[in-house]
Amino acid sequence: MNPFDRVHIVFLLDRSGSMETLREAAVAGLNEFLAHQRRLAPDATATVVLFAEFAQTVCMNTPLSEAHLELSDYVPGGRTALLDAVGSTIDLVGLRISRLAPHDRPGRVLFAILTDGEENASRGYSALDVQWRVRRQSEIYGWEFLFLGAPDSWSDQARELGIALEDALPFCHTEDGIRIAMADAARTFAQQLGWRA
DSSP, X not given: OXXXXXXXXXXXXXXXGGGGGGHHHHHHHHHHHHHXXXXXXXXXXXXXXXXXXXXXXXXXXXXXXXXXXXXXXXXOOXXXXXXXXXXXXXXXXXXXXXXXXXXXXXXXXXXXXXXXXOOOOOOSOOHHHHHHHHHHHHHHHOOEEEEEEOTTTHHHHHHHXXXXXXXXXXXXXXXXXXXXXXXXXXXXXXXXXXXXX
């Protein structure tokens, strides 16, 4: 079996109102990220979730060859329910994996989160809820998390989510900044899996 057959990549992308000025760059950057992973591991699968006050699943366990974000799907607006988005996406992906036959489950799950703003709208999940989920998935199932956040708050946000600072990076709120952040995420995932970036 190809060692990349059972790699699953999750990308959780902020689409709150503050991302409006980065709309086209965010879509292009995410698609470039997916294309980069596709070149390295064409047999991997992906889940892409957009979030503002509510989470929107764009694709779920989709072959990387088919994973793509359309500009029409990414319409920024609303506030930032970061905790709800992270908690519910962990639950969603974890439940789907648990329902697979053991030989069909991914051997590695890489989970990236990109947001330009601070939590201000969650109702279903607390910071402790999310920290518990991140710790459980990391320690028991070996999931690897990467957080990309705004320069003035990325470290505090990572801590709130239970993500280690060595697995978190700031990004500039500019078109170039978000493209660089997506490229950083692509390289980080490649390195974590021993792929040649």
